[in-house]
Every structure is written in structure tokens, then in C-alpha cells.
Amino acid sequence: AQSVAQPEDQVNVAEGNPLTVKCTYSVSGNPYLFWYVQYPNRGLQFLLKYITGDNLVKGSYGFEAEFNKSQTSFHLKKPSALVSDSALYFCAVRGRGTAGNKLTFGGGTRVLVKP
Amino acid sequence: GAGVSQSPSNKVTEKGKDVELRCDPISGHTALYWYRQRLGQGLEFLIYFQGNSAPDKSGLPSDRFSAERTGGSVSTLTIQRTQQEDSAVYLCASSLIAGGPDEQFFGPGTRLTVL
Numbered sequence: 531a532q533s534v535a536q537p538e539d540q541v542n543v544a545e546g547n548p549l550t551v552k553c554t555y556s557v558s559g560n561p562y563l564f565w566y567v568q569y570p571n572r573g574l575q576f577l578l579k580y581i582t583g584d585n586l587v588k589g590s591y592g593f594e595a596e597f598n599k600s601q602t603s604f605h606l607k608k609p610s611a612l613v614s615d616s617a618l619y620f621c622a623v624r625g626r627g628t629a630g631n632k633l634t635f636g637g638g639t640r641v642l643v644k645p
Numbered sequence: 646g647a648g649v650s651q652s653p654s655n656k657v658t659e660k661g662k663d664v665e666l667r668c669d670p671i672s673g674h675t676a677l678y679w680y681r682q683r684l685g686q687g688l689e690f691l692i693y694f695q696g697n698s699a700p701d702k703s704g705l706p707s708d709r710f711s712a713e714r715t716g717g718s719v720s721t722l723t724i725q726r727t728q729q730e731d732s733a734v735y736l737c738a739s740s741l742i743a744g745g746p747d748e749q750f751f752g753p754g755t756r757l758t759v760l
Contacts (some may be wrong), residue, residue, distance in 0.1 A: 562746050573649070574688075578662035581746040600656055620687065624744065631701065631744035633678075637687040 531555040534623050534636035542642045544570040549611040551639045553604045553621030554573070561603040561623050563596055564633070577619075580604060611643045647671065649752035651737050657758045660728055666722040666755045670739030677720050678738040678749060679712055688736065693741035694720065727759045 533556045543549050555561060562581060566574040580590025585597040595606045604621060621636040650669040658664050670677045679691040686726040705711070709727075714720040724731055734756050738749035749750040 544719065566751075571753075573753045574738075574749075576748045576750065579746065579748055592682060624742075631676075631695065632690055633749060634690070635680075635688040 532561075532623050532625050532634045534621050534634055534637045536621055538639050539619075539637075540642065542644065543611050545547035545613050545645050546610050549606075549608040549615065549641065549643070551606040551619050551621075552561075553606065553636060554602050555604060555621070555623040556602065557623050557625045560627055561625060563595075563597060563607050564603075564622040564624075564636075565589065565593070566622065568619045568620065568638075569627060570617075574620065577606070584628040611641075613618050613643050613645055616641055616643045648749050649737055649739055651735075651755050653755060654753065655756045655758075657760065660729060661726055662728055663725045664757065666735050666737075666741075666757070667691040667722075668720045668722070668737030668752060670718065670720070670737070671750055672718075674739035674741055674750070675717065676740045676741075676747075676749075677714055678744035679720070679722050681706075681739065682734045682736055682749035682754070687740070691722070691735075693743060715735050724757075727757075729759045732754065732757055732759045 535554045564579045565577040568574045580587050588594045613619045619639050622633045624633050652667045675696045678693040680688040692712045694700045700702045709725045713720045734754040738751045740747040740749045
């Protein structure tokens, strides 16, 4: 079975400081990995994904994530956080092959960026 | 272009009543997913449809829950004899195909409140 862990329920950061949201996963074989963001009373918006190749993936709104196979991690990062980045962030994993149609989400991490 | 739409945006019902939630996926997307998000929690997979294949119903929590997808497009999630624990936001998503590296595009959700 595949699973995702987001160990921090909430991350607080000052505006302009680096932001990191942690994610570790468990899946058979090589994963597809995704980050989504959810603003209040909105659906989820896709940020970025890892398929293969370069371990550093760049996405929307200045976010990036680093795939680390040995640590089974896919941490989300932003060099300089904005107040508008305050939202709920979800990491998700999907395995490959016929058993890999479902996307499994982590429990989410709330990010609060303070001015 | 048009994204995933869901209706109604909010639904308040009495315990024991049946409800129907509707999802209009992005045109051309063959895969459609339903998730449940309880307050402050992550996404719980319910069911997905891929083209004309039999749906994967493995996430449905009880036989009170069912879903249909007519003509490979619009989907309806039906909850019979609603219970208070069914109160949640129900999210629909679509993707080009199920599985693989394709990201899912989410609708804004339907907030269901069972009194």
C-alpha cells in the first residue's frame, strides 16, 4: 500500500524567509509525486510534480521540490515566502503500473506566513 | 478554459435524507475522481472512473454511497440516508487519464452539512 506522511501540521515563517514543507512517502517501485495547495474555501490547485529525471522540480508561484530517493522524501521549498503563500499544502504519491491509478494524499500542512 | 465544476456549492440536509452531488469534469478528461475532506483533515479517496472501464469503488465508506458517470462525462455522487458523520467537503477531480504522471484538476467542492 502507498502512503504519504507530512510530519508537521503547521509551519510558521516570516515573510521573506525560506519556506520548507516536509513530505515522505512509501510506495512500491518508483513514484510519481505531487504537491497541491488549497486556499480557504477553494479546491486544490496543482503546484508541481516529479516524474523522472532531475531531482529538483520547479513549479508554480516560485515553489520547487527536491526528490530524494534514498530518504523517500519530496520536500516543498520556496526561497522567500510571501504572506499570500499562507494556505494548506498537500503532498501526494502515485505508484506506477496498473496498481498506480490512485493518488494518495498526506494529511496536509498549514503554512502561515507572517508579515 | 473551463475547469472542473461542482454543484451545489453548499448543501444542508437533514439526517436520513438522500443527497446528490454533481461534478462536471474538464472536457476531454477520461478519468474522474471523488474525494471526501473532513474539516481540518486530508483527502479521503472515494471512487474513480476511467473511460468505460468499471469504476474503482474501493474507497466508498458504506453501501449508502454510490456514484455514476453518464456518457463518460458528468458524474453524480449519491449519499443515501445521510448521517451526521457524512458532513464534509466532497471534492471532484479529473485528469486526462487515470494513473501515470498526469496531475488531477480539482473542482471547488460541495460542502455537505447533515443536521
